[in-house]
Amino acid sequence: MMDPEIAAIDAAMREQGKTKADLGRLLGLDSASVSRIFGGKRRLQLHEAREIQAWLGGTARAIEAGGKVMPMPGLVPLYGWVGAATESRLTIAEQNLRGYVPMHPNQQHVRDAFALEVSDISMVPRYEPGEIIYVAPNRWPSRGQDCVMVTIEGAGLLKRFVRRDPDLLVLHQLNPDKELHFEMAQVAAIHSVVGRG
Missing domain, CATH: 1.10.260 (434 Repressor (Amino-terminal Domain))
Incomplete structure (x- = not known):
């Protein structure tokens, strides 16, 4: 189609x-x-x-x-890039709109759904640079689900959700394989990844 x-x-x-x-x-x-x-x-x-x-x-x-x-029916905005903690930054703002891509089926009925482009190898082999991920904004992921965490400094990180404690967010990175810990005070937003393509 x-x-x-x-x-x-x-x-x-x-x-x-x-x-x-x-x-x-x-x-x-x-x-x-x-x-x-x-x-x-x-x-x-x-x-x-x-x-x-x-x-x-x-x-x-x-x-x-x-x-x-302007979007057309069935399309979602493609914003910026998402990647590793020290290299890539993500600002979900209109000035960083790169265009529109077809909506992922899992984004139907998701308000303000959007897409991002993967910029690095921190989640290889799960995601390759240049691949598009589809996001449900401000929706906490389930354990083991991929997510985009946005820091208060504006860095956008694509990782796997491990757990959330009252003051701590724990994420998992595949490449190199390690667990990352963030104080909740550092977290501006977290979004669930609901598709890829």
């Missing part, structure tokens, strides 16, 4: 008599890259989506309206 954003672009192109070769010329992509976009193997970058919207005259159901990126 085609991504809703790509399906809307495809329909608008057909309606206007524009071809995939035309799209490739617009974006400076070869035919194989364009095929990967329509086959769901390559995501559109935000600047590419904007170029396409301008090219199609805004008819592909607003990816951008009034200067603001």
Whole structure:
């Protein structure tokens, strides 16, 4: 099944008599890259989506309206990156919106659901860099469930939930294999990971 954003672009192109070769010329992509976009193997970058919207005259159901990126039904926002404690930072804010991705089935009926991109190898082999994770915000995970913990400094950490004591949060990292302890005073938010892709 085609991504809703790509399906809307495809329909608008057909309606206007524009071809995939035309799209490739617009974006400076070869035919194989364009095929990967329509086959769901390559995501559109935000600047590419904007170029396409301008090219199609805004008819592909607003990816951008009034200067603001707008979601389409069935999509969730893709924010920033999430990774190791000392390297990556995550701020869930509109200015870090990278685009939209199809909603994971486990996010249906989840208010303010979003997605993140994994940036490092701290959870390999479970998650690889560049992989997308789907999040249910402000939902405490079950024991053994993966989660994103956001520190008060703004660091976003993808780890496995071990336990929560009154003053301590314990998480598990796979690579290198170790248990991490955080005082609850350091924790700004915790979100459950409900899918990957």
